[in-house]
Amino acid sequence: xxRRAPYDGVVAAVPVTIPYQRFSIHGAHWWIGRALHTLLxxxxxxxxxxxxxxxxxxxxxxDTAVGLTQHLGLSPRWLDHIPTGGASGPMALRRAARxxxxxxxxxxxxxxxxxxxxxxxxxxxxxxxxxxADATYPYAAGGPNASFxxxxxxxxxxxxxxxxxxxxxxxxxxHNGAAMPHALLKSPLTMAQYLAARPIAxxxxxxxxxxxxxxxxxxxxxxxxxxxxxxxxGVRVLSTIERHNAFADDPIQLRAGWAVDCPxxxxxxxxxPDDIDLLQTYDDxxxxxxxxxxxxxxxxxxxxxxxxRAHDLTCAGDFPHNTSGGQLSMGQAGAAGGYLxxxxxxxxxxxxxxxxxxxxxxxxxxxxxxxxxYDRGLCTAAAILAAA
Amino acid sequence: MKxxxxxxxxxxxxxxxxxxxxxxTALGLTLAAAAGRFALQVCEDCSATQYPPREAxxxxxxxxxVWRDTPIxxxxxxxxxxxxxxxxYFRAHTPWRIGTVALDCGPSAIAHLHDAVSLGQRVRxxxxxxxxxxGVMLALPEHDTxxxxxxxxMSCNPDQRRILITDGRTAFGQAxxxxxxxxxxxxxxxxxxxxxxxxxxxxxLPGELVPxxxxxxTSVRQxxxxxxxxxxILVNTALHIRPGGITNRPDLITAHAEMEAGFFGPMxxxxxxxxxxxxxxxxGPFGACAWVNILSAHALAADPAFGASxxxxxxxxxxxxxxxxxxRPIRVVNALVGPLDDDWHQDxxxxxxxxxxxxxxxxxxxQDGIEDLAxxxxxxxxxxxxxxxxxxxxxxxxxx
Numbered sequence: 001x002x003r004r005a006p007y008d009g010v011v012a013a014v015p016v017t018i019p020y021q022r023f024s025i026h027g028a029h030w031w032i033g034r035a036l037h038t039l040l041x042x043x044x045x046x047x048x049x050x051x052x053x054x055x056x057x058x059x060x061x062x063d064t065a066v067g068l069t070q071h072l073g074l075s076p077r078w079l080d081h082i083p084t085g086g087a088s089g090p091m092a093l094r095r096a097a098r099x100x101x102x103x104x105x106x107x108x109x110x111x112x113x114x115x116x117x118x119x120x121x122x123x124x125x126x127x128x129x130x131x132x133a134d135a136t137y138p139y140a141a142g143g144p145n146a147s148f149x150x151x152x153x154x155x156x157x158x159x160x161x162x163x164x165x166x167x168x169x170x171x172x173x174x175h176n177g178a179a180m181p182h183a184l185l186k187s188p189l190t191m192a193q194y195l196a197a198r199p200i201a202x203x204x205x206x207x208x209x210x211x212x213x214x215x216x217x218x219x220x221x222x223x224x225x226x227x228x229x230x231x232x233x234g235v236r237v238l239s240t241i242e243r244h245n246a247f248a249d250d251p252i253q254l255r256a257g258w259a260v261d262c263p264x265x266x267x268x269x270x271x272x273p274d275d276i277d278l279l280q281t282y283d284d285x286x287x288x289x290x291x292x293x294x295x296x297x298x299x300x301x302x303x304x305x306x307x308x309r310a311h312d313l314t315c316a317g318d319f320p321h322n323t324s325g326g327q328l329s330m331g332q333a334g335a336a337g338g339y340l341x342x343x344x345x346x347x348x349x350x351x352x353x354x355x356x357x358x359x360x361x362x363x364x365x366x367x368x369x370x371x372x373x374y375d376r377g378l379c380t381a382a383a384i385l386a387a388a
Numbered sequence: 389m390k391x392x393x394x395x396x397x398x399x400x401x402x403x404x405x406x407x408x409x410x411x412x413t414a415l416g417l418t419l420a421a422a423a424g425r426f427a428l429q430v431c432e433d434c435s436a437t438q439y440p441p442r443e444a445x446x447x448x449x450x451x452x453x454v455w456r457d458t459p460i461x462x463x464x465x466x467x468x469x470x471x472x473x474x475x476x477y478f479r480a481h482t483p484w485r486i487g488t489v490a491l492d493c494g495p496s497a498i499a500h501l502h503d504a505v506s507l508g509q510r511v512r513x514x515x516x517x518x519x520x521x522x523g524v525m526l527a528l529p530e531h532d533t534x535x536x537x538x539x540x541x542m543s544c545n546p547d548q549r550r551i552l553i554t555d556g557r558t559a560f561g562q563a564x565x566x567x568x569x570x571x572x573x574x575x576x577x578x579x580x581x582x583x584x585x586x587x588x589x590x591x592x593l594p595g596e597l598v599p600x601x602x603x604x605x606t607s608v609r610q611x612x613x614x615x616x617x618x619x620x621i622l623v624n625t626a627l628h629i630r631p632g633g634i635t636n637r638p639d640l641i642t643a644h645a646e647m648e649a650g651f652f653g654p655m656x657x658x659x660x661x662x663x664x665x666x667x668x669x670x671x672g673p674f675g676a677c678a679w680v681n682i683l684s685a686h687a688l689a690a691d692p693a694f695g696a697s698x699x700x701x702x703x704x705x706x707x708x709x710x711x712x713x714x715x716r717p718i719r720v721v722n723a724l725v726g727p728l729d730d731d732w733h734q735d736x737x738x739x740x741x742x743x744x745x746x747x748x749x750x751x752x753x754x755q756d757g758i759e760d761l762a763x764x765x766x767x768x769x770x771x772x773x774x775x776x777x778x779x780x781x782x783x784x785x786x787x788x
Contacts, residue, residue: 135497137407138408138520139525141406142486150487201470201471204468251490
């Protein structure tokens with residue numbers, strides 16, 4: 001494989017979160033509009049300054065990024081729409097980075113937002129994908145709870161993970177999230193409460209599940225010199241990966257695309273797992289967090305249960321993980337869930353955490369996982385970022 | 389499971405359907421399930437088996453995907469009991485077990501799980517119609533399959549159900565009553581038109597005789613008024629098949645009688661009994677579940693020697709197709725038969741269908757959750773030729 005060109009001269013900046021709401025009377029356009037409005041205000045830019053736009057949303061239909069340009073009065077010369085849900089953040093970053101690096105655009109706004117209305121989650125499940133309509137939704141209509149229950153069951157059998165192991169992840173995240181001003185779930189969680197929670201789809205229990213909500217996240221990708229001129233604190237992009245439909249012949253998902261591309265992720269950044277000061281994984285559900293620990297090289301396959309027993313995953317711990325509390329605390333605002341870890345990493349690396357600041361963090365990894373099209377998640381992505 | 393008296397104070401359970409939206413391609417599963425087969429798409433170029441149903445081969449991208457009967461063995465890899473469902477039908481049935489199976493023929497599938505299957509076990513796969521009428525995957529114990537909640541829900545077992553047989557005058561109506569008695573039906577009502585007229589077999593006919601003439605709207609309505617809420621399976625045995633084509637009959641009298649029995653009669657029954665049947669379809673494991681039509685296989689393509697009869701049965705088949713849309717979650721079973729071994733087929737050579745064989749086939753189809761069946765060699769032959777090429781079948785019959 002040819003060595004990929006580095007992302008020299010590119011920065012990501014201006015992390016934006018529009019505080020989430022459990023339900024919203026507004027549409028996705030409103031949430032995305034709010035995020036772009038805040039992004040421009042924080043960056044000191046006007047709408048006409050944006051020449052690139054990258055959008056992810058589940059509830060924008062029938063519109064796409066195209067309709068948004070007219071709806072929001074934007075006239076970009078570079079436009080992308082990424083339908084990969086939980087993997088959309090790192091994927092938006094790597095596309096936008098190449099665009100600004102090559103000069104196809106100078107200022108790319110990356111934004112993900114969704115609304116949530118009573119019954120909109122059920123309707124999204126029913127029409128999520130062709131394979132879902134044909135081959136999963138008619139089977140108890142449990143949605144991702146049921147899909148991840150099957151993956152969790154298989155993982156527990158294969159590697160001996162216990163409910164307590166998953167609980168450690170959820171409890172540490174709830175601890176991190178408690179400091180976030182806009183987290184939807186911030187009451188402390190004990191192991192006893194975690195284990196006593198009501199069953200959702202065995203072995204998945206209530207506190208393994210994220211809460212669907214409305215919200216938006218955004219960030220800006222530009223060149224270092226432009227960021228400097230605008231006075232924006234930027235974060236450098238050291239390496240990125242993405243992969244879709246990896247290991248298609250595995251009868252059930254115990255590993256995902258990161259395992260294919262992980263060596264390249266570290267090699268391109270010239271880093272090792274030990275260099276990573278904080279990790280933001282996609283946390284819907286804890287089993288997929290364990291899979292990321294393994295497939296991204298923090299421990300061997302099957303050893304994530306032992307890894308979570310041996311490490312403190314809180315912001316003050318030896319392995320700071322999902323430092324904003326992740327979706328388990330903040331809520332899952334549709335595609336914005338795929339941006340949440342990246343936006344949090346930008347804040348941590350620029351010393352502007354809204355919750356607990358991880359001291360001396362200079363290198364972060366952000367990982368995404370998306371789209372249970374049928375029986376497994378298809379999209380994986382990750383990025384290594386460094387403080388400027 | 390034992391039938392309990394229903395508590396009249398409880399609000400009725402709405403006849404909800406599980407999710408029924410499917411791609412057009414996925415209806416191949418429904419066709420196979422309706423006929424009791426296990427068929428998946430297989431690539432004609434590289435032989436890879438496909439699941440979920442696809443438009444192009446996941447191995448070689450060929451579009452030459454054909455539905456073939458495939459091996460039914462599989463291994464259960466993971467299981468869950470779903471406690472929380474987004475869908476109102478499943479909410480009424482949780483907890484509900486599903487699992488991931490690795491099919492011997494290649495793909496993995498999400499399937500409904502029988503109570504008696506557990507992790508790591510070998511399982512036997514089946515396609516069954518669910519209550520929305522769509523084909524779904526079931527993972528069953530490898531050997532025998534005791535009836536559990538899932539099997540009960542996905543089939544129409546006459547055991548402890550109440551049956552209405554619309555015409556007990558014919559030999560096969562009577563055979564039907566005996567077959568349902570053997571299958572454990574809790575009550576059998578047998579319709580008799582003009583009950584004052586004696587008929588052969590009357591003395592050993594099981595069940596309760598009720599007055600019913602499906603050619604008479606008043607008679608049908610009166611019986612529905614007294615019985616409508618107590619019928620779980622309705623079997624229309626009122627057949628009127630007479631030899632004779634189109635131009636060699638002098639008038640419309642026989643054709644009228646054939647259309648009365650084949651189309652207007654079933655329509656009267658559907659209007660009078662259908663709504664109550666459907667309304668009681670969610671009454672638990674003993675609720676209303678099936679509507680059975682007996683149709684000449686020549687409903688598919690006319691036999692000119694029975695030209696008017698064929699037309700009446702084509703009308704009946706068309707009516708049944710609409711009934712499927714209107715009566716769900718009620719199963720609408722179409723049993724296609726060849727010539728019956730009765731007085732109206734004296735000059736037809738064998739093979740002919742014996743009344744008892746037809747009755748047993750219908751009961752077995754209900755037990756097995758089958759919605760499309762052909763009874764007897766002639767009906768199976770006609771159906772096979774129709775599957776091969778419907779236009780050719782019609783030409784063939786017209787030329788013979």
